[in-house]
Amino acid sequence: MTVEHENFARKRRQTREVRIGKVPVGGESPVCLQSMTSTYTHDIDATVAQITRLAAAGCDVVRVAVPDRKDTAALPEIIRQSPIPVIADVHFRYQRALEAVAAGAHKIRLNPGNIKDRRQVNEVIRACRDAGIPIRVGVNEGSVVERQDRAVRASEQEQLARGRDHNLVQLMIRKLEEYIRIFEENDFADVVLAAKSPDPVVVIEAYRAISQRFDYPLHLGVTHAGPPETGRVRSIAALATLLAEGIGDTIRISYAADPIHEVEDGKELLCSLKLRCRTEPELIACPTCGRIEVDLFKLVTEVRHKLATIRAPIKVAVMGCVVNGPGEAEGADVAVFAGKGRGVIYVQGEQVRTVTEAEMLDALYEEAVAFAERVKRGEARLSGDEVAINPPKAKPRP
Amino acid sequence: MTVEHENFARKRRQTREVRIGKVPVGGESPVCLQSMTSTYTHDIDATVAQITRLAAAGCDVVRVAVPDRKDTAALPEIIRQSPIPVIADVHFRYQRALEAVAAGAHKIRLNPGNIKDRRQVNEVIRACRDAGIPIRVGVNEGSVVERQDRAVRASEQEQLARGRDHNLVQLMIRKLEEYIRIFEENDFADVVLAAKSPDPVVVIEAYRAISQRFDYPLHLGVTHAGPPETGRVRSIAALATLLAEGIGDTIRISYAADPIHEVEDGKELLCSLKLRCRTEPELIACPTCGRIEVDLFKLVTEVRHKLATIRAPIKVAVMGCVVNGPGEAEGADVAVFAGKGRGVIYVQGEQVRTVTEAEMLDALYEEAVAFAERVKRGEARLSGDEVAINPPKAKPRP
Numbered sequence: 001m002t003v004e005h006e007n008f009a010r011k012r013r014q015t016r017e018v019r020i021g022k023v024p025v026g027g028e029s030p031v032c033l034q035s036m037t038s039t040y041t042h043d044i045d046a047t048v049a050q051i052t053r054l055a056a057a058g059c060d061v062v063r064v065a066v067p068d069r070k071d072t073a074a075l076p077e078i079i080r081q082s083p084i085p086v087i088a089d090v091h092f093r094y095q096r097a098l099e100a101v102a103a104g105a106h107k108i109r110l111n112p113g114n115i116k117d118r119r120q121v122n123e124v125i126r127a128c129r130d131a132g133i134p135i136r137v138g139v140n141e142g143s144v145v146e147r148q149d150r151a152v153r154a155s156e157q158e159q160l161a162r163g164r165d166h167n168l169v170q171l172m173i174r175k176l177e178e179y180i181r182i183f184e185e186n187d188f189a190d191v192v193l194a195a196k197s198p199d200p201v202v203v204i205e206a207y208r209a210i211s212q213r214f215d216y217p218l219h220l221g222v223t224h225a226g227p228p229e230t231g232r233v234r235s236i237a238a239l240a241t242l243l244a245e246g247i248g249d250t251i252r253i254s255y256a257a258d259p260i261h262e263v264e265d266g267k268e269l270l271c272s273l274k275l276r277c278r279t280e281p282e283l284i285a286c287p288t289c290g291r292i293e294v295d296l297f298k299l300v301t302e303v304r305h306k307l308a309t310i311r312a313p314i315k316v317a318v319m320g321c322v323v324n325g326p327g328e329a330e331g332a333d334v335a336v337f338a339g340k341g342r343g344v345i346y347v348q349g350e351q352v353r354t355v356t357e358a359e360m361l362d363a364l365y366e367e368a369v370a371f372a373e374r375v376k377r378g379e380a381r382l383s384g385d386e387v388a389i390n391p392p393k394a395k396p397r398p
Numbered sequence: 399m400t401v402e403h404e405n406f407a408r409k410r411r412q413t414r415e416v417r418i419g420k421v422p423v424g425g426e427s428p429v430c431l432q433s434m435t436s437t438y439t440h441d442i443d444a445t446v447a448q449i450t451r452l453a454a455a456g457c458d459v460v461r462v463a464v465p466d467r468k469d470t471a472a473l474p475e476i477i478r479q480s481p482i483p484v485i486a487d488v489h490f491r492y493q494r495a496l497e498a499v500a501a502g503a504h505k506i507r508l509n510p511g512n513i514k515d516r517r518q519v520n521e522v523i524r525a526c527r528d529a530g531i532p533i534r535v536g537v538n539e540g541s542v543v544e545r546q547d548r549a550v551r552a553s554e555q556e557q558l559a560r561g562r563d564h565n566l567v568q569l570m571i572r573k574l575e576e577y578i579r580i581f582e583e584n585d586f587a588d589v590v591l592a593a594k595s596p597d598p599v600v601v602i603e604a605y606r607a608i609s610q611r612f613d614y615p616l617h618l619g620v621t622h623a624g625p626p627e628t629g630r631v632r633s634i635a636a637l638a639t640l641l642a643e644g645i646g647d648t649i650r651i652s653y654a655a656d657p658i659h660e661v662e663d664g665k666e667l668l669c670s671l672k673l674r675c676r677t678e679p680e681l682i683a684c685p686t687c688g689r690i691e692v693d694l695f696k697l698v699t700e701v702r703h704k705l706a707t708i709r710a711p712i713k714v715a716v717m718g719c720v721v722n723g724p725g726e727a728e729g730a731d732v733a734v735f736a737g738k739g740r741g742v743i744y745v746q747g748e749q750v751r752t753v754t755e756a757e758m759l760d761a762l763y764e765e766a767v768a769f770a771e772r773v774k775r776g777e778a779r780l781s782g783d784e785v786a787i788n789p790p791k792a793k794p795r796p
Contacts, residue, residue: 041688065688089687091721114721142725165672198682198726200670204642224682224715224726227702231683233634233666240635241642244602254685256698256716262685268631272598274563284596284622285629287652287660289487290439290463300654304625317622318654323489323512327540328596328622 012246015217018134018190020061021085021106025134025192025250026217031243031275032250033266034219035259036063036089041071041078048081050259055083057260058267061250063087063109066096075103087136094120101127107192109136112179125186137183138194139176140223141168141202168197169205176210191216192250196223200238207242217249224254231255232265243273278313281368284328291321293340294357306365312372315383316364317346333383334368336360347371348383410644413615416532416588418459419483419504423532423590423648424615429641429673430648431664432617433657434461434487439469439476446479448657453481455658456665459648461485461507464494473501485534492518499525505590507534510577523584532588535581537574538621539566539595566595567604574608589614590648594621598636605640615647622652629653634667641671676711679766682726689719691738692755704763710770713781714762715744731781732766734758745769746781 017027025032035054039046041064051062066072066088079086087107088100094115097108101124108128112121128135172195183191193216195206203222211218222238225231235253242248253262253269270276285300286292300318307316317332319325320339329335330349337344343360345353347367355363374380415425423430433452437444439462449460464470464486477484485505486498492513495506499522506526510519526533570593581589591614593604601620609616620636623629633651640646651660651667668674683698684690698716705714715730717723718737727733728747735742741758743751745765753761772778 036685036687038686038690039688047688063687067689071688091689111721140722140725142722142729201672223722224684224717226681226683227698229662229702230666230681231685232630233663234670236631236634237638237642237667237670240638244635244639256683256685256695258695259685264627265631268628269635272632272635274599283624283628285624285654286622287434287629287654287657288436289434289461290437290445290469291465291489292436297654297656300625304627319622323509324538324540324621327538331540 013211015215015249016189018107018192018217020087020134023061023085029249031248031270032060033058033263033270033276034061034063034087034250034252035059035263035266036065036252036254038259041066042068042074044074044077044081047074047078051078051082051084051086053260054263057263059084059263061085061087061106063089063252065089066100067091067093069096069099072096072099072103075100075105079104079106090124094124097124098127101131101133105133107134107136109138111138111140112182113139113175118182121182122186125183125188128190129186129188132190134190134192135183135188136192136194136219137176137179138196138219139172139179140195141172141197141199142224165199165202165205168199168202169209172197172202172206173209173213177213180214180216189216192219193217194219194221196221198222198224198226198234200234200241203238204241207247208245211247218247219250219252220248221252221254226255228255228257228261231257232261236265236269240269240273243269243275279311280313281307281310281372282313282315283307283318284315284332285318286320286325288320291323294320294338294343296320296338299336299338299361302361303364306361307368310368310372312375313382314368314372314375316368318364331383334364334371336364348380411609413613413647414587416505416590416615418485418532421458421483427647429646429668430458431456431661431668431674432459432461432485432648432650433457433661433664434463434650434652436657439464440466440472442472442475442479445472445476449476449480449482449484451658452661455661457482457661459483459485459504461487461650463487464498465489465491467494467497470494470497470501473498473503477502477504488522492522495522496525499529499531503531505532505534507536509536509538510580511537511573516580519580520584523581523586526588527584527586530588532590533581533586534590534592534617535574535577536592536594536617537570537577538593539570539597539600540622563597563600563603566597566600567607570595570600570604571607571611575611578612578614587614590617591615592617592619594619596620596622596624596632598632598639601636602639605645606643609645616645617648617650618646619650619652624653626653626655626659629655630659630663634663638667638671641667641673677709678711679705679708679770680711680713681705681716682713682730683716684718684723686718689721692718692736692741694718694736697734697736697759700759701762704759705766708766708770710773711780712766712770712773714766716762729781732762732769734762746778 015026085106088105089109090097222235225234253266271278288296314333317328317335319337325337329337329346335346413424435448483504486503487507488495620633623632651664669676686694712731715726715733717735723735727735727744733744
């Protein structure tokens with residue numbers, strides 16, 4: 001994996017390491033990006049096809065639901081064809097877990113709360129220990145908080161909201177601790193913890209509390225976040241906040257849409273926080289305003305699609321006004337500063353061409369391809385590799 | 399404004415208060431959501447139409463660019479028709495600022511770095527003081543960091559990345575301090591500060607540093623974040639992290655698309671972090687997986703559109719499997735738990751109807767409308783108003 005630790009990584013909370021197949025999670029490992037298939041697992045071709053797409057988009061490990069015997073029966077072939085490790089998501093029936101372990105699953109997700117017979121849970125733990133694979137132990141607000149626990153009301157709005165979230169978090173952690181004891185009684189420490197809620201504030205507070213109590217690696221996620229338009233914001237808000245605090249060893253963004261978008265958003269989040277190296281072009285652009293003299297939305301969309309063929313983390317800027325345009329254009333590897341009817345193309349801060357509006361897209365793309373080639377040949381360095389070192393001349397005032 | 403402080407708000411960093419027209423920013427005020435028009439400001443009808451849409455979507459104040467005399471000439475009429483306060487974005491020409499103040503603008507955005515004559519900056523400050531309006535003083539990485547400052551290179555990758563970001567932040571803060579001194583020398587404290595970059599990590603580190611040095615209110619933003627697909631993630635990642643740390647008094651999310659989306663995302667972010675009360679339905683939904691037995695994406699999209707007519711912050715759940723479905727359905731105000739060919743409709747945790755798949759959408763909508771009406775008449779309370787109080791039976795283990 002082309003992943004590295006920078007700023008935030010340095011402050012990451014120390015956890016134990018587990019391994020999901022070839023992918024380490026926790027410890028010194030980079031934050032692992034995961035998703036879940038939305039196909040029927042017993043449909044091997046559809047499932048493998050979706051996993052392959054998710055992997056190509058940057059997904060490190062993938063989870064599949066195995067509600068039925070026919071789903072676990074499909075697992076060996078899915079695992080054989082999958083380019084990334086496969087996690088079996090088990091609920092209610094412990095046999096599915098045993099079958100998944102036997103099928104070669106790289107990790108089991110288990111909610112001990114919905115397998116009522118403790119001996120069955122113990123049997124799954126033994127099977128995972130024998131196979132040397134970890135178990136994710138998760139609680140979801142929806143599955144642990146009983147209706148009656150929600151019943152008491154308070155009068156004062158502000159106290160109430162604070163109290164509600166705080167109490168939900170306490171209920172979730174109590175349940176999680178109960179589950180963890182089962183694993184500890186079995187001397188099984190190969191676990192990853194999760195505590196999800198649809199409420200980003202509950203998620204943030206729950207993981208903060210858990211990270212102070214346990215050193216197991218943490219799987220972050222906002223569950224049932226909703227449609228993509230709002231679910232994306234809820235997921236990113238909670239996960240970014242936690243990751244920036246050094247909390248989180250593997251993440252899943254989830255909302256009601258094709259999981260490929262979850263992976264794209266997750267990858268962008270990790271790259272944005274410098275918890276993962278970019279391997280593809282980074283596009284920056286004006287948001288546009290009343291100063292703009294060109295159809296920038298259209299140009300940005302076209303540039304984005306064109307750049308998708310380039311496999312190098314070059315920084316490309318599409319700027320449309322004189323306020324920040326020249327500065328951003330100079331700071332990028334390749335840029336266009338688009339004015340009325342013409343555009344100036346920059347490469348590493350130097351103006352290299354002036355072209356007509358109609359030529360801008362192709363000219364920018366040509367220079368981007370050429371620059372990426374020069375980087376590959378070692379003839380140029382990325383702007384992100386440069387450092388502003390001129391030391392402050394005066395000490396900043398306190 | 400229907401905005402309140404809860405969890406995070408309690409930890410918010412204390413700042414001075416300024417007023418943008420009727421909207422307070424900083425101090426005890428709720429986080430203010432702003433956007434910027436993408437129309438030509440001199441096109442009064444188009445600009446007012448866009449402002450009206452942005453305001454209806456939840457935008458508290460709006461910024462317009464005034465590059466030319468004809469733009470400031472349009473300001474009085476725009477301000478007269480605008481339902482929200484209007485900020486004039488000024489660059490290069492101090493006359494535009496003076497004209498905007500005379501036109502009744504509620505705030506001026508000024509970058510003293512691009513008005514070279516100090517006497518001109520002083521004149522704008524005097525005009526704003528006389529008019530009693532604040533000035534936003536901003537630095538952008540692109541406009542303050544000179545090419546030569548980016549030149550020196552380091553050998554070790556990790557040190558380098560750390561050094562680069564750190565040095566960029568130092569350069570930005572040095573420049574901002576230089577600007578602030580101009581205002582302090584004029585005894586003008588009615589300022590809002592901003593320090594933007596396209597890099598979320600630079601934004602986070604810059605605002606953290608600024609919040610420790612100054613008590614002026616802060617305007618948060620990631621600039622030139624790019625196309626919506628990636629720009630949204632970059633903006634939310636930085637702003638959520640800062641807001642969760644109590645930093646930020648007004649926010650703008652910006653990316654290259656219709657600003658209505660910026661406002662929608664910004665509102666969802668503030669609601670997600672409980673820095674703003676919801677006034678509309680909150681939709682939670684399964685992300686779907688191999689357990690699902692219904693076309694949930696389609697149902698969620700349809701439900702989302704139907705709910706848009708309801709003006710009450712009811713919590714609606716669309717769930718598709720037995721793992722978390724019943725729990726989430728019980729926790730919501732109105733819910734459908736959709737299985738093969740049929741759906742169970744819940745209202746406040748009680749199963750009220752079982753309907754066919756074809757009837758689910760209408761049945762859910764009917765119950766949602768009816769419930770919202772009961773809330774308005776004071777006959778029902780929102781689930782979000784309830785508290786889980788059952789006290790922990792055992793003290794959580796340390």
